[in-house]
Each structure stands twice: as C-alpha cells, then as structure tokens.
Amino acid sequence: EDQVTQSPEALRLQEGESSSLNCSYTVSGLRGLFWYRQDPGKGPEFLFTLYSAGEEKEKERLKATLTKKESFLHITAPKPEDSATYLCAVTQGGSEKLVFGKGTKLTVNP
Amino acid sequence: ETGVTQSPTHLIKTRGQQVTLRCSSQSGHNTVSWYQQALGQGPQFIFQYYREEENGRGNFPPRFSGLQFPNYSSELNVNALELDDSALYLCASSLGGGIDTGELFFGEGSRLTVL
Numbered sequence: 001e002d003q004v005t006q007s008p009e010a011l012r013l014q015e016g017e018s019s020s021l022n023c024s025y026t027v028s029g030l031r032g033l034f035w036y037r038q039d040p041g042k043g044p045e046f047l048f049t050l051y052s053a054g055e056e057k058e059k060e061r062l063k064a065t066l067t068k069k070e071s072f073l074h075i076t077a078p079k080p081e082d083s084a085t086y087l088c089a090v091t092q093g094g095s096e097k098l099v100f101g102k103g104t105k106l107t108v109n110p
Numbered sequence: 111e112t113g114v115t116q117s118p119t120h121l122i123k124t125r126g127q128q129v130t131l132r133c134s135s136q137s138g139h140n141t142v143s144w145y146q147q148a149l150g151q152g153p154q155f156i157f158q159y160y161r162e163e164e165n166g167r168g169n170f171p172p173r174f175s176g177l178q179f180p181n182y183s184s185e186l187n188v189n190a191l192e193l194d195d196s197a198l199y200l201c202a203s204s205l206g207g208g209i210d211t212g213e214l215f216f217g218e219g220s221r222l223t224v225l
Contacts (some may be wrong), residue, residue: 087202100152
C-alpha cells in the first residue's frame with residue numbers, strides 16, 4: 001500500500017532560522033510528488049510538483065528536492081507568514097488520487 | 111477568475127442522517143475530486159469526477175456517493191452518517207484530472223460534525 005510519512009510532526013523556528021521538512025514515500029511507479037501548504041481553516045494550496053530524482057523547484061524562501069525515497073522542503077530564512085501545515089502527497093501511474101501524508105505543522109516566531 | 115467554492119461551510123448532523131455537500135469548480139475546470147480530512151490527518155481521496163463520470167474511487171463505502179453536473183459543479187452525498195464521518199470535506203477542481211501536474215485547486219471545505 002502506498003505510504004507517505006512526514007517528519008517532524010511539528011516544528012517551531014525563530015524568524016530567520018532555516019530548516020528542512022522531510023517526506024518519505026513508498027509507492028510503486030511514482031508519477032509525481034507534490035507539496036501543498038494548508039493554513040488553519042483553509043483548503044490546501046499547491047506549491048510544487050517533482051517528477052524524478054534529482055529534480056529541484058524553488059519559490060521564494062522554499063525549495064523542494066526529490067530523491068528515490070524521499071523529498072525535502074527547505075525553508076530559508078523563514079518569516080512568521082510561512083507558518084502553516086505543509087503537506088506532501090504522491091500519485092502513481094494509472095491512479096487519479098493523491099495520497100497525502102499527515103503534514104508538518106510549522107510555526108515561525110518573530 | 112472565480113475560485114472553488116463549497117457550501118455549507120459548517121454543519122451539524124446526527125447519526126443515521128444524510129448530508130449533501132456542494133462544490134462549484136474553478137472556471138474552466140472539468141474535473142472535481144473530493145477528499146476527507148479528519149482532524150490532524152492529511153486529506154484522504156474519496157472519488158473523482160471527470161466530465162460527469164466517476165473516474166476513480168478511494169476506500170470509502172458506497173454510502174458515499176457523488177454527482178457532477180454539466181456545468182462541472184459537484185455534490186457529495188453521505189447516507190447513514192456515522193460518528194467517524196466527522197471531518198473537513200474538501201473539494202478540488204482541476205483541468206483534465208490535474209494528476210500529472212498535481213495542481214489541484216481546493217476549496218475551503220465543509221466542516222461536518224456528526225453527533
């Protein structure tokens with residue numbers, strides 16, 4: 001069964017303190033790995049899609065990377081507005097569903 | 111360009127009742143997916159509709175059913191509600207399935223509480 005495990009469950013950072021979130025996955029025939037951001041009481045907001053090992057995507061203070069078994073979301077010099085739950089999801093060939101992890105709740109203190 | 115809108119935003123039901131949740135897709139999108147998100151969990155795939163046909167289903171019992179209309183809006187119906195059905199129900203729209211890009215546009219969800 002496809003599995004997505006995110007760590008840590010929660011992360012508290014000071015403003016400007018860089019860190020990384022991890023997403024480990026087991027899926028046969030990975031079609032894509034996706035990162036979403038979810039604010040409290042809102043639906044997830046799409047951030048990145050990664051398709052193959054070695055691929056990297058960047059957006060403002062966020063950079064996502066992918067290996068054959070895991071993905072990292074690097075946050076450089078975070079700001080309080082980066083506080084949110086970050087969700088990782090995968091999909092495999094022939095399937096129309098995203099399989100999500102439980103998320104990492106990030107809190108950035110000023 | 112309008113985003114994905116869901117209604118109602120909150121509702122309370124009792125065990126055994128039935129509920130209908132509604133979703134209006136983002137303009138131009140022909141695919142809608144429904145997800146259930148329990149507290150502290152990631153969203154779980156319920157099913158997807160593409161051009162009014164069910165196009166994939168997750169591990170949910172038949173009492174979860176859906177519809178997509180010609181204007182691509184959608185409904186999620188849940189019969190015989192159970193306590194464990196309490197969750198945030200998310201609708202996501204996309205163009206042509208959206209799975210290849212992973213870029214689903216989610217609404218803000220309908221929070222269902224079953225007492």
